Amino acid sequence: MSSFAVPTTLAEYEASREDLILADRAQRADHKKGQLSKLEALADKVIRQVRAAEAASIWSLEYEGIPHPFPGMEFLTGRSIIVQTKLFEILGKMPKGGLLHAHLDATVNVSFLLKAAMKYPAVHVRASTALNATNIGSVLPEMSVLPQQLRTSSDITLTDHNYIPDTWVPMVKARESFDSQLGGPEGFDRWITAALTINPTEAYVTHNTVTKIWQKFASTFVVSAPLVRYEPIQREYIREFILSYIADGISYVEPRINFLRDAIPFIAEDGQRQLTHKEVLKDFQKVVDDVKAELKAQGREDEFIGAKIIYSTIRFITPEELEWYLRDCIALKKEFPHLIAGFDLVGDENVLKPLTYYLEPLLKFREMQKEAGVSEIPFIFHGGETLGDGTEADMNLYDAILLGTKRIGHGFSLVKHPKLIELCKERGIAIEVCPISNEILRLTSSMHMHPLPVLLNQGVSVALCSDDPSVFGNMGLTFDYFQVLAASEITGLIQLGEMAKDSIKFSSMEEEEKKDALAAWQKRWEVFLEYAASEGQKFLAQFEGMKVSG
Structure with missing residues (x-):
């Protein structure tokens, strides 16, 4: 029975209302007011005031091409406004802990990838037809790394009307010779960038279903994979990933790497040989070690704790093929015990195979690990990245939990399942929530409709994540925190x-590592709180001054 009786006086009503609100929000960290330090309380109050001030000012203005600006609006449309705000500037300095859900092939700014590709003569591009003003928006580039003996010295270019369809052209030459009427080299960059990213029109107009936007989303990986998985570029890519995320206040990363033996291979520097998965992890570990050494030499070792990877493969393989990948993951765990964090199956849950399709090999995984004598490799499954209610994608949540998943990737439909929420709390299963990804992939039309507040109100542990920032433009984590x-x-x-x-x-760090990481985070948090309070107060004073003078 509820302890909240019907009030009979105004004073009783106000007291009961306050008690009811506090009881309803009791599981949220930001409503445990008695446990906050003076600095925490001040910084929190100031940031709330900054948010309110900008909601009434910046977000109330008119912007060309943005007919309905509001805080938390669709990200790709509102991004240009977000970067103008003081709130975004302040959050950029926030220590954000770890990034627990990101797909390595989509973590680095597209402009960096393009510049890196231009360094290597082996990188080639082709198109299904000669490019012109009529078709450039619909013809996708195809990339490849060619060994010396297959490279061409032809003068043909992609925009020449005599171009023979599917003829490989060196990337540098393709860019330099791009028709000036299509924008020249900058037009080439725009053509490639459009194929590697999702733009507002695609996200909110033309690709107006989950299925359609996923088709566009998946195509970006097809285009980028030959570049990202070329050994010398991948080394640069991993380094840029780590350094750019450190700059955004992230001190630990746990990206997913997709392994597919033949469909999406990793290519050695000579362009001829496929890298073994062992070589891929060696390269990854070397980059991590080099970055840590550089930071230590600069006295900045507390800014980066380290990195692990989640071994992933895609939900279109057969159960028999999955068993091979599980054994491969175990072999890599034996070779790199501190690098492999877990195992996942990725891809569009709405159209690809559900976890139940793979139950036989998945149920054998623990026994396989015991036989191999390796430490535990937990499942860290995607689940419930769907609008469905009772669909196979939604039901993946039941199977992920029954299979012992350590965390749940996305868990968008989890709020429909009270018992599963209860189990997540009991078993310490955190949800990797990717707000901007969910919005762009049409699970919600804006942040106001996202189920994240339901999870927070229920006391579910959440880690904010960016998912595929190179495709969505939400580099780092500041954009997701802002939204x-x-x-x-x-x-x-x-x-x-x-x-x-x-x-x-x-995270998948060892307990002692977590203890050190939390201690380092707390130090940076205290510094940030002072900065947030100070910068916020300066802004508010200027804002009030502008209101008076206005």
Whole structure:
């Protein structure tokens, strides 16, 4: 029976209302007011005021091409406004803990990838037809790394009307010779960039179903894979991934790497040989070690704790093929015990195979590990990245939990399942929530409709993640943190800090590593709180001055 009686006086009503609100929000970190330090309380209050001030100012203005600006609006349309805000500037300095859900092939800015590709003569591009003003928006580039004996010295270019379809052209030459009427070299860059990213028109107009936007989304990986998985580029790519995320306040990364033996191979520097998976991990570990050594030499070792990888493969393989990948994962765990964090199956849950399709090999995985004598490789499954209710994609949540998943990737439909929420809390299963990804892939139309507040109100542990930032344009984590904060009157700085801590607590680091990482985070958090309070107060003073003078 409820302890909240019907009030009979105004004073009783106000007291009961306050008690009811506090009880309803009791599981949220930012409503445990008695446990906050003076600095935390001040910074949280100031940031809430900054959010309110900008909602009434920046977001109330008119912008060309943006007919309905509001905080938490569709990201790709509102991004140009977001970067103008003081709130975004302040959050850029926030220590964000770990990034627990990102696909390595889509973590680095496309412009960096293009510049890297131009360094290597082996990188070639082709098209299915000669490019012109009529078809350039619909013809996708195809990339490849060619060994010396297959490279061409032809003068033909992609925009020449005599271009023979599917003829390989060196990337550098293709760019330099791109028709000036199509924009010249910059037009070439735009053509490639359009194939590697999702633009607002695609996200919100033309690709107006989950299926359609996923088709566009998947095509970006097909185009980028030959570049990202070319050994010398991949080394640069991993380094840029780590350094750019450190710059955004992220101190630990746990990316997923997709392994597919023949469909999406890793190519050695000579362009002829496929890299073994062992070589891929060696390269990854070397880059991580080099970055850590550089930071230590600069006295910045607390800024980066390290990296592990989640071994992933895609949900279109057969159960028999999955068993090979599970054994491969175990072999790599034996070789790199501190690098392999877990195992996942990825891809569009709405159209690819459900976890139940793979139950036989998945149920054998623990026994396979015991036989091999390796330490535990937990499942870290994607699940519930869907609008479905009772569909196979939605039901993946039941199977992920029954199979012992350590965390759940996305878990968008989890809020429909009270018992599963209860189990996540009981078993310490955190949810890797990717707000901007969910919005662009049409699971929600804006942050105001995202189920994240339901999870927070229920006391579920959450780590905010960026998923595929090179495709979506949400590099780092500041954009995702901004969207969550801007779209809620309840969520404040303290709740953001709690999610940052959860990204460390629920990471795959060893317990001693987590302890050190949390201690380092706390030091940086205290510095950030002072900065946030100071910068926020300066902004508010200027804002009030502008209001008076206006």
